[in-house]
Amino acid sequence: MDTTELETWRTLTAKQQPSWPDVEELRRAAAELRSYPPLVFAGECDLLKERIAAVARGEAFILQGGDCAETFDAVTADAIRNKLKTLLQMAAVLTYAASVPVVKIGRIAGQYGKPRSKDTETRDGVTLPAYRGDSVNGFPFTPEARIPDPWRMVRMYHSSAATLNLVRAFTTGGYADLRQVHAWNQDFVKSSPSGERYEMLAGEIERALRFMHACGTDPEELRAVEFFSSHEGLLLDYEAALTRIDSRTGLAYNTSAHFVWIGERTRDLDGAHIDYFSKIRNPIGIKLGPATQPDAALAYLDKLDPQREPGRLTFVVRMGAGIVREKLPALVEKVTAEGHQVAWICDPMHGNTFEAPSGHKTRRFDDVLDEVKGFFEVHRGLGTHPGGIHVELTGDDVTECIGGGHEIEFDDLGTRYESACDPRLNRSQSLDLAFLVAEMYRGGH
Numbered sequence: 001m002d003t004t005e006l007e008t009w010r011t012l013t014a015k016q017q018p019s020w021p022d023v024e025e026l027r028r029a030a031a032e033l034r035s036y037p038p039l040v041f042a043g044e045c046d047l048l049k050e051r052i053a054a055v056a057r058g059e060a061f062i063l064q065g066g067d068c069a070e071t072f073d074a075v076t077a078d079a080i081r082n083k084l085k086t087l088l089q090m091a092a093v094l095t096y097a098a099s100v101p102v103v104k105i106g107r108i109a110g111q112y113g114k115p116r117s118k119d120t121e122t123r124d125g126v127t128l129p130a131y132r133g134d135s136v137n138g139f140p141f142t143p144e145a146r147i148p149d150p151w152r153m154v155r156m157y158h159s160s161a162a163t164l165n166l167v168r169a170f171t172t173g174g175y176a177d178l179r180q181v182h183a184w185n186q187d188f189v190k191s192s193p194s195g196e197r198y199e200m201l202a203g204e205i206e207r208a209l210r211f212m213h214a215c216g217t218d219p220e221e222l223r224a225v226e227f228f229s230s231h232e233g234l235l236l237d238y239e240a241a242l243t244r245i246d247s248r249t250g251l252a253y254n255t256s257a258h259f260v261w262i263g264e265r266t267r268d269l270d271g272a273h274i275d276y277f278s279k280i281r282n283p284i285g286i287k288l289g290p291a292t293q294p295d296a297a298l299a300y301l302d303k304l305d306p307q308r309e310p311g312r313l314t315f316v317v318r319m320g321a322g323i324v325r326e327k328l329p330a331l332v333e334k335v336t337a338e339g340h341q342v343a344w345i346c347d348p349m350h351g352n353t354f355e356a357p358s359g360h361k362t363r364r365f366d367d368v369l370d371e372v373k374g375f376f377e378v379h380r381g382l383g384t385h386p387g388g389i390h391v392e393l394t395g396d397d398v399t400e401c402i403g404g405g406h407e408i409e410f411d412d413l414g415t416r417y418e419s420a421c422d423p424r425l426n427r428s429q430s431l432d433l434a435f436l437v438a439e440m441y442r443g444g445h
């Protein structure tokens, strides 16, 4: 590929980019990033594309999840392990219930840049630049912290590398052993207020594992799992610096993650993000909010997947619980009529955010569940495949979303609200969701 083609986004409007105060520093930081080795290998991205092609055909299911905004301080063994453990537990339940492989993708090892509704934040009459993620500026509300610093993108690379290294060690080194993951799920069922409801499913999984053992399944096969990394490809200076030409094929790949997506706020058809994403060969996603017109979905297909390559494009739908049943059918019908199978997955978080009386941004667990239900209903009604879920979650016992088995109420939000941006499901809410989606899957709705 001609590498100048990779730079055409620079001539277009790029929304949600920081106002870097010193362009020369930005150039130096980007040059530093360009000198670093890739974080992922293009062949791994191709493998994920194959896995997502199976999702599009209705033969697999995606579980994509992790923090709203990763932070440099949270690059610790405990935080990474808890997140991974939660995702593995959810995946085990979903795999059994769906009876298809679950493609596991973390919002991890790169989810450091955030689009914001406003450029500034005002507190007690003081206005400062909004926090745009640890890759751009600092969270503390001080003038110094909020100045965008391009060297933070270099720290983002190192934090992503350290995270991915541990994730690879955990997922291939025995920590992800299915028998262990199932034992964690049994502990959850015992301690959950909704445990009785989940007992039957957990019992069936237990019997299935014993059956596999009795049949002589090689225990080695249960020890490792495939796991992929992803983040919103928001900061184009970072994404471009990590874009490399694959020596096997001569094609360009974003080597900062296996999967990158375009956010709801940066998906302008003629904008810089769409142009940049059209040039890379990774499997990619695009968020579709409630205002998306069916013709726009087709236009995205043409721009981002002109060859109609299986597994290339995932539509991540984030409409809101009250809207998904009304708006989604027309999109799915239009794309299906075009004859191409894309993967459709449901992000039940971003359309359901509201402000609690305490001022915390929050989401109701019941709305999250209802949006997934609506998503399943629409696909079942049209005979298409509800291909997966995309969730903001953490493995810690935070109090950011209300509801769930261990009911969190408005008054509890301040107890442990740790998100640097949007509210995440905590560990037990995430597992509740997995068991309830599993029931939905099996119930055929």
Ligand SMILES: O=C[C@H](O)[C@H](O)COP(=O)(O)O
Binding pocket: 068, 114, 115, 116, 117, 118, 421, 422
């Ligand atoms: O995660 C998504 C966005 O960054 C977030 O919803 C924006 O939040 P804001 O409206 O507080 O800027």
Ligand SMILES: C=C(OP(=O)(O)O)C(=O)O
Binding pocket: 068, 115, 232, 262, 263, 264, 265, 287, 318, 350
């Ligand atoms: C910003 C995000 O979502 P959306 O683009 O759908 O608002 C996100 O997933 O972090």
